Amino acid sequence: MAEVKRGKAAFKFCFWLVASVALFGYIIYTYNSGQMIRWYYYTASLDGYAIDANQSMNATKDKPVVLSIRKQDQVDGLVAIPVSKGDRLPKSANGVISLAEVKAGKRAVVQGETIKVTVPWQIKEAKGFKFKDTFKHKGIRTNPWAGLWNVAMVLTLGLSLGLVAEGFTDLMGYKIEKIQHGH
Amino acid sequence: MFDFAIAGVQAPIFLLVLVGLTVGIVGGFIGVGGGYMVTPALIVFGFPGYMASGIDMTHIAGKGLVSTVRHRQLGNIDWTLALSMIAGTMLGVELGVRLLVYFKHLGISGVVLLVTSVAVMFTLFLYTQFETSRAHKKMEEMEKAGEKLGRELQTSSLPTYFQALPLAPIVNCRTARVIVSMWVIVLVGMVTGVLAGFLGVGGGFIRVPALVYVVGASTHIAVGTDLVEIVVSGAYGALRHSIEGNVDLMAVLFMITGAMIGAQVGSIATSYVRGPAIRYILSYSLILATLGAALRLIYVLTGQNVEWLSLAAVVLTLGEMIFLCLFISSLVWFAVRRRAGKWVPDWVAPLVV
Amino acid sequence: MKWFLNSMLGYWVLLLAISLGAAAIIYEIWLKGRV
Numbered sequence: 001m002a003e004v005k006r007g008k009a010a011f012k013f014c015f016w017l018v019a020s021v022a023l024f025g026y027i028i029y030t031y032n033s034g035q036m037i038r039w040y041y042y043t044a045s046l047d048g049y050a051i052d053a054n055q056s057m058n059a060t061k062d063k064p065v066v067l068s069i070r071k072q073d074q075v076d077g078l079v080a081i082p083v084s085k086g087d088r089l090p091k092s093a094n095g096v097i098s099l100a101e102v103k104a105g106k107r108a109v110v111q112g113e114t115i116k117v118t119v120p121w122q123i124k125e126a127k128g129f130k131f132k133d134t135f136k137h138k139g140i141r142t143n144p145w146a147g148l149w150n151v152a153m154v155l156t157l158g159l160s161l162g163l164v165a166e167g168f169t170d171l172m173g174y175k176i177e178k179i180q181h182g183h
Numbered sequence: 184m185f186d187f188a189i190a191g192v193q194a195p196i197f198l199l200v201l202v203g204l205t206v207g208i209v210g211g212f213i214g215v216g217g218g219y220m221v222t223p224a225l226i227v228f229g230f231p232g233y234m235a236s237g238i239d240m241t242h243i244a245g246k247g248l249v250s251t252v253r254h255r256q257l258g259n260i261d262w263t264l265a266l267s268m269i270a271g272t273m274l275g276v277e278l279g280v281r282l283l284v285y286f287k288h289l290g291i292s293g294v295v296l297l298v299t300s301v302a303v304m305f306t307l308f309l310y311t312q313f314e315t316s317r318a319h320k321k322m323e324e325m326e327k328a329g330e331k332l333g334r335e336l337q338t339s340s341l342p343t344y345f346q347a348l349p350l351a352p353i354v355n356c357r358t359a360r361v362i363v364s365m366w367v368i369v370l371v372g373m374v375t376g377v378l379a380g381f382l383g384v385g386g387g388f389i390r391v392p393a394l395v396y397v398v399g400a401s402t403h404i405a406v407g408t409d410l411v412e413i414v415v416s417g418a419y420g421a422l423r424h425s426i427e428g429n430v431d432l433m434a435v436l437f438m439i440t441g442a443m444i445g446a447q448v449g450s451i452a453t454s455y456v457r458g459p460a461i462r463y464i465l466s467y468s469l470i471l472a473t474l475g476a477a478l479r480l481i482y483v484l485t486g487q488n489v490e491w492l493s494l495a496a497v498v499l500t501l502g503e504m505i506f507l508c509l510f511i512s513s514l515v516w517f518a519v520r521r522r523a524g525k526w527v528p529d530w531v532a533p534l535v536v
Numbered sequence: 537m538k539w540f541l542n543s544m545l546g547y548w549v550l551l552l553a554i555s556l557g558a559a560a561i562i563y564e565i566w567l568k569g570r571v
Contacts, residue, residue: 024436031188031433040189040428053191094191126232127223128297128479128496130487133231136191137428147425150241150432151418154439158245158414161443162252169451178258179334179454181360181401195566227567467548497567502552502559509551530544 006171013167019160027153039146041089046139048101049080049115050093053136056117064116080115089140096139190238190431192229199228203242203438205504207445211250212452212511213465214406215387216243216413219300219472221438223479223500230434237421237429238438244417245435246442251410253450259407261358264368264400271369272386272412273419275376283381297480300382301473303389308469311392314339315462322459322533332533335401335458342399359400359408371397372412379416387413388469395462402458445508452511455518460534464510471503 030036044050051067052075059065067080074091075081081090089096097108097115107119117135124133169176185196202224206217218239225235254260286295317338325332350364371393379386387409394405424430453461475496482492517527518535527535540550 027432027436036432037188124232125293125483125487126226126235128293128476128483129223129226129232129493131226131230131232131235134191137231137234140428142426142428144426147422147430150425150430150435151244151422153432154241154245154421154435155248155414155418157439158248159252161245161439162249162446165249165443165447166252166256176256176451176454178256179403181258181334181358181404198562198566494563498556498559498563500559501562502556505558506552506555509555510548513547513551528542528544528547530542530547 006173009167009170011167013164013171016160016164016167020157020164023153023157023160027157036146038091039143039149041094041140042143042146043141044083044085044087044089044096044139045141046096046098046100047084048082048096048098048139050075050083050090050096051080051115051135052077052092053095053120053134053138056120057134059117059120061118064118065120067115067117069110069113069115094140095135095137097135098139185433185437187230187431187433190230190234190434192231194228194230194434196437199434199437200441202504203246203441204445205441205508206438207246207249207442207447208449208452208511209445209464209468209504209507210243210246210387210410210413210442211253211446211449212406213387213449213461213468214391214409214413215465215468216247216417217504218243219382219388219476220500220504223475223496224504225434227497227500230431233427233429234431234434237424237427238431238434240417240420240424241430241432242435242438242442244414244421245439246446247410247414247417249443249446250450251407251414253447254407254410254453257403257407257450257454258358259403259453260411261356261361261400261404261408262411263354263356264359264361264394264398264404265408265411267354267365267368268372268408268412269415271372272376272379272416275373275378276380276386276416276419277376278373279377279380279382281380282377294480294483296382297476297483300476301480303378303382304469304473304476307389307392308466308473310396311462311466311469314396315459315466318459318462319530319533322457323530326533332457334403334536337395337399337401337458339396341396345397346399356400359398359404361399363398367398376416386416388465388472391465392462395458402461403453406453406461449511452515454536455515456535457533460514463534464507464514467510468503468507471499471506475499475503 056065067078069080075093102110108117121132121134123130184193210217221239222235318336345367346363348364350366352365354365355362375386375390390409391405394400478496517531521527540546
């Protein structure tokens, strides 16, 4: 009887261990291949210019970063690609400078065929702690199916990790007895 | 250091795993999501404020499920109670989020949030600490008198009142051995949900005391059952946050790596202690979280100028996580020693099994 | 020293001191100058 139980425990442990490792691997693969990032920076949520916010991170009023406005498929270097609300974002874009922002002219200004970025980030506060709020993540919309995928991945991972552990303690012969409640 | 392409920060992997581990231990033991510790920690690590909440909620869903699987095995989940609460909880969270948005339009949400957090957590701390000390004293007297101690002892008279309310339908929670009106359960879910949605946390540290002191469930059942709610509300929160673009799944992954061990340790640790021990840890987490929130409130109110306040809040937030894990581990260690017949401090003896 | 073990409050103070110390070290090594 003990042998059958051990066998079952071993199977449970191995099965869910393989499932967990496979899930981890799949998620990491999705990240490394860029798929996760492409789902995240999916479409533009407003009209403006798609940019790589990293390029202008160190801009200042005295040393602004100049981006050339061009229509192309990919943000490579100091470029700003015009987008309308709902357009798919160009590759490598991670933020959108909105037309409203450019009209206000405080953080970025259009000059002919270029955009001059002078204030790339601001200090914001959440839960009593300060953080840098940049152009990154602004004006972008993620793929809603990616949201569902996130949740599915996390729940499946949680379940399989929980069952690996259950299989492990069963295999080790660690006795888990149900607590009898009722004061 | 790992380059998080989605969050747009570089953060140390070790710290993310450590946070997952410590919050996993605490969460598995007292039935909380741990968001009130994790979100500030993530902001300090460099994640933008909006992503800190999203990453936290998503990791809570996964970690909560790990704990739930173990608590199910331990017999700490009353499914009747859990499922009855879900609708109330979800509605409550939605209302709480709308309340938050309303206050945001008035432009005073940051301070209002911190003040509400401090008030709620401090009140819960006072009641929980007071009741648990009374229960602890009673258990010490019972042990001295040679009486056998059960797994739970609770000295509040609130559950008797709520269980007597004759509002149909009346529900029989078999595992918890509680018979109570469905409306009481739904009310608990709704009130805790509103607070959770408004304060932006999982709600465990409100729901566990509510389950114990209002519904009258034992602490172990409250912990296990609450974790089910946390998985559901965490998954819903994770979905909403993901669609808003607030989730970096790689950060979640690193945290779950720590949480998968932590959640096991915390959940299994509950089988080494009696109810009041869990309530003590819950009250400690409440007072430390209150202190952390109070420090941040003072920092914000003084115009964010007094830098050492911010530093103190960071150290307190991190220290709180480590403290709770050390205390929980101590309780297990003392339990093992007592089972082996070795010496343990007098105050520990009635708390462990 | 005995008070830190024999009294619940003492034990609480002892663990909190250790934890805050560890947190301060973590802050010093990894988090200084981040925000």
